[in-house]
Amino acid sequence: MKYLIIFCFLASLGSIALGALLEVEYSEKLIGFGTVGLFMVAFPLFIYYRWKDKSLKDYMLNQENLDKMRKSQKKEKDQ
Template structure:
C-alpha cells in the first residue's frame, strides 16, 4: 500500500474511533471527542482521500466541452444501431 493510503486509513480510523468513544463514553469531554472526530473527517480524511483518488486524472475528461458532447452523441448513435 502507498504511504498516502496508509495515512488516510489511520486518520479515518482515528476519527471514527474518536466519534464512537464520544458517543459511548460518559465523560465530560464526550462532545469534544465527537467534534474532533468530525473535524478530522472533513479537514484531514476527505482532502487526503480526494487527492489520492484524483491526482492522476485529467480534469478535462470530466468537463462538458463541445468535443466531449460530440463523443457522447457518437457513442449514443453507435449503441442504438
C-alpha cells in the same frame, strides 16, 4: 497515502465512538475532534488521492466531448 487515509478515518470514527460511549467530561470534545478530523483531514486526503492523476478536461462538457458522446450513442443505436 492509502494507509494514512485509512488511519485518519479510523481514528476519527474511533474518537466519535469513544465520545458517544464514554461518559467523561470531555466526551463532546472527542466527538467534535473526530468530526473535524473526518471532514477536514480524511475526506480532503481521500479526494486528493483519488483525483491526483486524472485530467479535469475528461470530465468537462465541451463540444469535443459532446461529439464523442453523440458518436458513441449513435453506435449503440445501430447495434
